[in-house]
Amino acid sequence: MTKWVYSFGDGKSEGEAGMKTLLGGKGANLAEMSNLGLPVPPGFSITTEVCTHYYANGETYPAELKAQVAEAVKKIGAAAGGTLGDPAKPLLVSVRSGARVSMPGMMDTVLNLGLNAATTEGLAKITGDARFAYDSYRRFIQMYSDVVLGVEHAHFEEILDMRKEEKGVELDTELDAEDLKAIAAQFKAQVQNELGKPFPESVEEQLWGAIGAVFGSWRSPRANTYRRLNNIPEEWGTAVTVQAMVFGNMGETSATGVAFTRDPATGEKLLYGEFLINAQGEDVVAGIRTPQPITKIVRERQGGRKPSMQEAMPRAYEELLAIGERLEKHYRDMQDVEFTVQDGKLFMLQTRSGKRTAEAALKAAVDMVGEGLIDKKIAVTRVDASALDQLLHPTLDPHAPKTEIAAGLGASPGAATGEVVFTADEAEKLAAEHRAVILVRTETSPEDIHGMHAAKGILTARGGMTSHAAVVARGMGRPCVSGAGSLKIDIAKGEMITNGVTVKRGEVITIDGAAGKVYKGEVIMRRPELTGDFGTLMGWADETRKLKIRTNADTPADAAVARKFGAEGIGLCRTEHMFFEADRIIAVRQMILADNEAGRKAALDKLLPMQRGDFEGIFKEMEGLPVTIRLLDPPLHEFLPHEEEEIAAVAKVSGTSADVLRARTLALHESNPMLGHRGCRLGITYPEIYEMQARAILEAAANVEAAGGKPVLLEIMIPLVGFKSELDLLAARIHGVAEDIKKAKGKVPAYLIGTMIELPRAALRAADIAQTAEFFSFGTNDLTQTTLGVSRDDAGTFLGEYLSKGLIPRDPFVSIDTEGVGELIRIAAQRGRSSRANLKLGICGEHGGDPASIQFCHDSGLDYVSCSPFRVPIARLAAAQAVLRSDTKKS
């Protein structure tokens, strides 16, 4: 006979913590605590298999269930001393859902089940406390009607309020037993009125009603949606846990509360939580009475007047403290517990691993290693890598008052406050006066880089998580909110309108680049400090990980930041950003406007020393670590001005007419620039550009070495290769430049030539391409765009709907699409190494800083990931966690 019901209580249980699949998280942990001999009210769990059976069989229960439940209820009664429905010795129970993982949309809790007219009267007699009995009864009717019968909550509140008004009182506690009895009657009348049938008097009916409500809620629309979005299989099902009630509302020696075994915000080792005297669980949450802290020190810090639990109930507090320590040792993790004190006696109602901030996770993990609770490897898994962002960037004080005026995507974490400006030039000008500015643009382009650098934060009306603004902001470590669709910017008027609010140039706003929110005025901020614990944990992560972590850095300043965060090289140095600096853009434009090779060469000759200087700075900063430099990638029209005023100005500086400039811009216009004349295609049609760049790189490396610097580990990278023939041609030209330098100077620095793999064709033809390429760097942004046929700049119009409909599990520009893009990466890695065993493999797309993608890179056997400087610590931790997760899978 299948066992559908598992009892616990009285220091022994039929289940244990390992049986979450069958008993749900809550039930399994109650069983475990009971096995540990902790004071747990007796109860039982109905298994998740019943849920599965229920849906597989037209919403009916297994035949044996009724008897098994009856038996288990009897056991509770025996242990707790009472019988369900017996007015002389009434047993009351709570009924809760319990899935394998906690899940919104599920029925939560029904308390005080077992009360009806007769048993309430009995409870009043036994306890000698009629007020307590009727208060419990009206609570039960209210809760049961709401969550089981689906009667609207508001009606009950009205009845309660009317009664208080009639009596001229304000608090529930000021109502007496008679009041509560009357209210209970009115509640029942309301139910009869609304449903056309009476509130159940039968305790059997009550129990099965509650059990049915739990199973029914497994397929509620909200639960369905949550499951789909979080990939939770429908087959898992939920368990139901029924447990004898204990009462925190039996007077001043009773209480109820929740506690963390460490401060979930800071990780400090003390009992952190709240409790309420003479109350039941829902009062703590309801916020009608203000709960009191658990420990004295917390009360003192908060300047609270009401005593802490430590002061008010020292015995129960000491017991709770001991149990907390016991649970931490047992579970080897910080616990989040629920408890009730009934007439001075402590009961544990739940324990689970406690949610915590990144700061707390870090401190707790490092402390626990010190305490001998866990080892370093477990410590490494205890901090959510993505959450490290919280430690690296300023964040808004969660308690600060704020007025939200717009929302978009959290495109680059951190918070910033500043005056609104609408152009890059203005941003630069005000920043030079040491004023904090937020650059607000419809969307940014490479021409805005100097303004983005000058600004404290960036806000755009359009663009997704990998739009220009987002990518550049993350690279610079600037907070950014992108795609705030409500923004209408009127540069001419110098204002923006959002959701009816007008913000003029110079007015102050605050952006939260993690949450994607925009607020009016200044909002108080918290500036995190990196503690020693951070370095300790990073050290442990470094001991564990196999992937190298490089950074995407285009300037010596970026490189310095990244090295501080532990970068082991540069995986992507984009040379085009250098082209936009004020002193270069003129020469760049002269090159583009030149009619012939000679004209282009003259302009490039001006750029050569500037680029060489850029590279020298970067090489010095990196002190012999590998540096991958990508030759020019974006289409040339990105470097030309597009607005009339600017065209006129540029024409004047370039010594050409506005008409010529407009004509050239028009000639360079492309329908789909992402798939246009860019990358190595530029290198092939304008040989002199890549030749200049190769020369600048090699001469810079030679100069740094000649000045006594460490030899540069130089990797020259050709973008957008699709055919081996492209790479062959360009590699031959670079070798030609190297030969020239060797002839002139007697020697030339060593270098590798490799390619981005960012086109499906390149991935498929990797065996060919690796005959020439000495390394591959997966450009996963473009590879995602081409493999999925989705432009990241335009995806905003439908990707949101795809996510909300559950058509795709995650934004593929945030987390690698492992099934599609991922297969191409695996193919390329395998084929590439088949023709060159020591081929170096890395990724340099935006995915390089995403933990799930880093896991994929580890599993696929890549050598390194490269990400923006501020994500380097995330990558280090995620790479270590990937090793541990893979080890777990293997074992």
Added chain:
Amino acid sequence: MTKWVYSFGDGKSEGEAGMKTLLGGKGANLAEMSNLGLPVPPGFSITTEVCTHYYANGETYPAELKAQVAEAVKKIGAAAGGTLGDPAKPLLVSVRSGARVSMPGMMDTVLNLGLNAATTEGLAKITGDARFAYDSYRRFIQMYSDVVLGVEHAHFEEILDMRKEEKGVELDTELDAEDLKAIAAQFKAQVQNELGKPFPESVEEQLWGAIGAVFGSWRSPRANTYRRLNNIPEEWGTAVTVQAMVFGNMGETSATGVAFTRDPATGEKLLYGEFLINAQGEDVVAGIRTPQPITKIVRERQGGRKPSMQEAMPRAYEELLAIGERLEKHYRDMQDVEFTVQDGKLFMLQTRSGKRTAEAALKAAVDMVGEGLIDKKIAVTRVDASALDQLLHPTLDPHAPKTEIAAGLGASPGAATGEVVFTADEAEKLAAEHRAVILVRTETSPEDIHGMHAAKGILTARGGMTSHAAVVARGMGRPCVSGAGSLKIDIAKGEMITNGVTVKRGEVITIDGAAGKVYKGEVIMRRPELTGDFGTLMGWADETRKLKIRTNADTPADAAVARKFGAEGIGLCRTEHMFFEADRIIAVRQMILADNEAGRKAALDKLLPMQRGDFEGIFKEMEGLPVTIRLLDPPLHEFLPHEEEEIAAVAKVSGTSADVLRARTLALHESNPMLGHRGCRLGITYPEIYEMQARAILEAAANVEAAGGKPVLLEIMIPLVGFKSELDLLAARIHGVAEDIKKAKGKVPAYLIGTMIELPRAALRAADIAQTAEFFSFGTNDLTQTTLGVSRDDAGTFLGEYLSKGLIPRDPFVSIDTEGVGELIRIAAQRGRSSRANLKLGICGEHGGDPASIQFCHDSGLDYVSCSPFRVPIARLAAAQAVLRSDTKKS
């Protein structure tokens, strides 16, 4: 000892026709003719292996070569009666190159080698014709100096001209022996003068000089380029053929000529060619004297006065005729021969398969089957499928005078003459007055469709072979020249300027859509008639091919044309073209401008009956053949007006303001529309659009069946799927519509749901997708764009350079990139069929009409190809040839 030299002549040879690899095409065929007992002057071929040895060994010959050549020269002398360099009995030879395939850039021919002062004198004595001897000598010096010594040809012409001037004569033939002797001396002086060393008197030196020149020319820059572009391996090398001279210039009983065994323009069975009495080979080509026709009937047709060979040299003619027949029987193909008549005796100097027009190829192939020369299968291989275009479209008379004013891409074959118009509306207006117009646009967009339909031809300044103009023109069978870069169109002024020529609206131009040329005024045209032979050959092709041939057709008219050409179904019916018709575009725009679903539904309700009508027409036309209908694909902004004037007009009609319209257009603007909000993404975000289309399709099929039509084989196709979840959602909605119709009408037509495979991800996830999709249609245009990361609209700026540099062998938008895109197709086919064994597979991109791509589709096991109506015959033939080629490979 390696045999480096193979002799032929005297009715027996050491080589034969099968030894082209070793002896080159020319040498192998001379050996074969000699084996057949035909009159071939004796000679020998130096093998291609010598060429390989030459380059592998620092440009030196194998040690044994000298002796083998000397031996072979002796054999020639023995057979021809003479000795190289012997003044008493001089042997003269010709030296020619001979690669496996004929190749530009190679040294062609040196005639009369063996002449020097002494042997010329001897030749004069023996022949008793001093003029002949010195004419031969001066020709030899001239030719040898040019092709072997590299002395400029022009100098010799000057000397010759001066002499004629001095003598007051006009023709070479008016110079006598003394003149020619003096000229020969002047030629030699010129060589001495230019090279600083004398013209070789040694006949040995002459022979090895010529042999060396042949081998040297194998690596000439022109030969290298040609090889790279045509994928001819460098290792093949060239052979050298040395042959005893026979003389067509020994007086009136001598002659030289070339002939085809059938008319290469029409295929008519007669000797077609030209000859010159008393002349050497180069005179026929040089064009100084007008050659005479071979056959009497041709002379009569041309109205020539000079006698044909049949009349002038009846015996030699009869012999040539017999030899021609003999060669055709032997080679089972039409031959192109060179011959010389020396003093009444016929000698054969070359035979090879003759190049011919499509018309000739068709007639010759069908005739030869009738004559029992070849079987049907060989006949099918004898017509170049691509060349069928010549038979289906009007072409320009090659002899008509014409003034070229612009050149672009031959985007859609055929020629057309008409008045220039610059807007689609004007085209439509003039066409309604039965005036022929050529629509000239910078580039076309879907809004121009009605004008393209009304025009006789289309000319654009921008866009490649798969630009909108090109694709639509081919679909309609309209000639089109695209990407004529020199065009500057000024609509306001009503004129275009190209290469300095101004053409005003209403002026007449002619375009050649095969050659990509634009001419001023009218040019005489040839309108081909489809002969019975065409149908015969198509029938044979149909017996052989395995691939089904469908067509891309959007209207009943297209469908009718395609069926006439033999289409077996519609592989792609694009529903969006229907949206542009004048009566629909208003409703379409109302839909796009609607703020909400209700507004969109109201507009779609207007479109429903129109679309239903479209489909009914197509279904009727196709009479039960399969019809694949693609649901809406292009991004919505394509349907909105972009120019101010039009915006105002549309705003008025739509009852909205221009501002609203502009705002909506701006909101819909995309950076990369190819990768944007289109295809199934539209279907997902605007469910009502696809639901309307599904309803229109199903109701139309029901109506046609109800009216007694054959049941429609209906295939509903969802574009741009990347994820199974997309297809699942949309398939469920279509099934929902079908259910509704079934409920309302009691039944619903049968239909399949399938998807385009046009994204790399879709190809990779084919196993998933085929769980839902009942067919796949490869959209190879978009699959090429995404796999290669190349926008077809923008590729013009670099693809030309890629082709000219040999980086890619062919335009990937014309012929499938089998290594990249092809691998994805093979992956998708294999994975798709792994989850659905009977999955129907086809292609519907532009490649469906390209023979090389059709070969690929056959090899990959697809079920059908779909192409524009006018390419259906090409596809039928190419599909048959693919079978035969694959059979050959297997055997």
